[in-house]
Structures are given as C-alpha cells and as structure tokens.
Amino acid sequence: MTVPARVRTRGNGRRPQAGPATSLPETQWESALSALDTSDPIALLCHLHPDGDALGSMLGLGIALRRSGKNVVGSWGGGVQLPPTYRMLPGREVLVPPEEFPVAPDLLITLDTSSPERLGELARALDGARTVLVIDHHVVGDGFGTHHLIDPAAAATAVLIDELLRRLGVTLDAEIATCLYTGLTTDTGSFKYASTTPAVHELAGRLLACGIRHDVLSRQIWDTNPFSYLRLLGRALDRAAIETDAAGGLGLVWTWTNRDELDRHGLTMPEIEGFIDVIRTADAAEVAVVCKGDADRTVKVSMRSKGRIDVSAVCAQLGGGGHRFAAGFTSTVCVEDTMNALRALLAVAPHLPE
Ligand code: MN
Numbered sequence: 001m002t003v004p005a006r007v008r009t010r011g012n013g014r015r016p017q018a019g020p021a022t023s024l025p026e027t028q029w030e031s032a033l034s035a036l037d038t039s040d041p042i043a044l045l046c047h048l049h050p051d052g053d054a055l056g057s058m059l060g061l062g063i064a065l066r067r068s069g070k071n072v073v074g075s076w077g078g079g080v081q082l083p084p085t086y087r088m089l090p091g092r093e094v095l096v097p098p099e100e101f102p103v104a105p106d107l108l109i110t111l112d113t114s115s116p117e118r119l120g121e122l123a124r125a126l127d128g129a130r131t132v133l134v135i136d137h138h139v140v141g142d143g144f145g146t147h148h149l150i151d152p153a154a155a156a157t158a159v160l161i162d163e164l165l166r167r168l169g170v171t172l173d174a175e176i177a178t179c180l181y182t183g184l185t186t187d188t189g190s191f192k193y194a195s196t197t198p199a200v201h202e203l204a205g206r207l208l209a210c211g212i213r214h215d216v217l218s219r220q221i222w223d224t225n226p227f228s229y230l231r232l233l234g235r236a237l238d239r240a241a242i243e244t245d246a247a248g249g250l251g252l253v254w255t256w257t258n259r260d261e262l263d264r265h266g267l268t269m270p271e272i273e274g275f276i277d278v279i280r281t282a283d284a285a286e287v288a289v290v291c292k293g294d295a296d297r298t299v300k301v302s303m304r305s306k307g308r309i310d311v312s313a314v315c316a317q318l319g320g321g322g323h324r325f326a327a328g329f330t331s332t333v334c335v336e337d338t339m340n341a342l343r344a345l346l347a348v349a350p351h352l353p354e
Helices: 026-037 052-067 116-128 157-168 174-187 198-208 214-222 227-238 259-265 275-279 311-316 335-348
Strands: 042-046 072-076 107-111 131-136 147-150 241-243 252-258 287-293 299-305 321-323 326-331
Touching: 026 131, 026 147, 026 157, 042 052, 042 116, 052 072, 052 107, 052 157, 052 174, 072 116, 107 116, 131 157, 157 174, 157 198, 174 198, 174 214, 227 252, 227 259, 227 275, 252 259, 252 275, 252 335, 259 287, 275 287, 275 299, 287 335, 299 311, 299 335, 311 321, 311 326, 311 335, 326 335
Parallel strands: 042 072, 042 107, 107 131, 131 147, 252 287
Antiparallel strands: 241 252, 287 299, 299 326, 321 326
16 A cells, blocks of 8 residues: 655644544543533523634534523623624523523533633632533633533634534534634634644534525624724724834734723724734734723733744733733733833743744
C-alpha cells in the first residue's frame, strides 16, 4: 500500500489540527449525562452581556432538553431581552427574567462562563443548586461546579453542546442548528480564527444540512449595524493611535470611547464589541486595544493579538482573562493610566513563534 505524501505546512503549533472537535475524557461525559438523566427541572445560565456562543449554546440546549420532556428555564444576569443581533434566535420560550430564575435548581448548567463573577447577580444559584454542570471552552482559573465539560481546545461552547446532544440521542433540527451555528460562527470570527479546525467545518456542514438560513444569520450577526454605530465607530477610528515601538516592536493600535458618547449615540456597551475587530486590522500593530469608559468610572478593556502575544496572560495580570488572542479586563483607573499599565506589560510580554 502506498502511503500518500503528506501535505506539509510550516508548523507554528496553531495550525488547525485534524481530529474531533472536542476530546474530553469519557468519564466527564458519563458524569454529565447521568446528572442530566437524573435531574428535572434544569436551569441554564450564561454570562453577562451574552454573545452569540453563550446564547446559541444555551438556547440550543434548552430547545433539545425541553423536547426530551425536561422542564427547562434559562437566563442571564441583567436581563432577558435578547441583544438586537440575536433576536432571530429560536428557543426564546425557555427564557425567564432573572428575578424568576430558580433559587435552588435541581441541576444548574452554566454555559460559556469562565467564572462565577461572569454570572452577575445570578451567581447566587450556584449556592442553591444540588448539582452544577459547567460547560465551557475558556481557560478556567479557579474551578467551580460539581460536574465539568470544559475543553479550551473547543472552538466554541456550541461544539460541546453538539457533542452532548449527540450523546443524548437528540437529532439536530433547523431550530437547534440555528442556535449552534450562531455560536460557532461568532466564536470563530465567521470561520476565520485559528480555532477553525477541519472538525469545525464538518460541524458547520452538518448544521447547514439541517436547512438553516445561514445567509440571513450571517448578515444579521456580521453585516448589520445601527447607523449611529457607524458614526461612533468613525469617531473612535479618527482618534485611534498607533505605537509601532510598543509590545517589543510588534506594535500597538488603540482607541477609546465612553458611556457619555454611547448614550449620545443611543448605543450600549455590548453593541460596540465589534469596534475591536476594525481597529485590529491595522497592519503595523500586533496588538489592538479598545478602552470603553463606563458610568461607574471603570474602563472596560478589549484586547486582541494576531498570534505573537498571549493577551489573556497580559489581561490576567490586570484581573481579567479570556482566550490567548482575544481577552479583556476591567480597569479601575483612567484610560491614560490603564494604557500605561498595558504598555509596561506588553513591553515584557514574551513573543510567540511566528
Ligand atoms: Mn464562547
């Protein structure tokens, strides 16, 4: 038998690897499945200011569990109003306002949430719940929960939900697939990030085969903004600064906005999450930063790198976290001092191989 010649690429350790989309130990799946099997009702929680992966994972799982006869509710701290971008998601019937969220659920499942703080006011359910199953793909510091499906190698929490549903014997349909596709496309940056493996495309293919309107979803998620968003983005871009000597010569691009400007444009903090994705396209900068001053005088900092700097390590030193190339933190000092602290950390941050 002839062994086919391998296609060789220059390895950087971040090249998408072939293999399953998630590969957690069997014992973790077994204990998660038995918790699901023996629990009813089930309460689902995702993080504050939920993104497409948090909402898609929660609603997709919610639809599937309801269909299998479970009593399911879902929520997140701070509200039950879906962000405009995700209003088209099915499964909203499982959502309850935070004040109606069970205090002591039989089984609590947290989704896409790396720490109890990310649950806001609803972190209280962690104390009352009999069992807490944590489903996530963040690098988690201090663990919480009694059962865990945590795979930092998974491109999205939605990947773990897909595998969980497969093991539960749930057949994907257009509603569930719409939710999971939303999570997958959000967390892979529309299948552009390094986390986009062959298995991610294989999952996307299975979801498309359910007959979802991925074109409508994608336009809503990636290509639709209020006009006032463009106006404020214009202001933020106009004052963006580039510092080519920063980050040990790899370069830094950054800008800022604040609550006052957001209010004047009728925008909320989560709605301008996408600013960083425009700022980070500057070619002379490895690292991109957007500082968003909040009403409580804190500064919410979003940070991205193109692959040479582990920004989650930088943000962790300032009390935040995230993924290696997409992370953030909340600063309690002004923008100027925040940026000085960041410059100092970036100057000594190790450079990852190209
Ligand atoms: Mn996620």
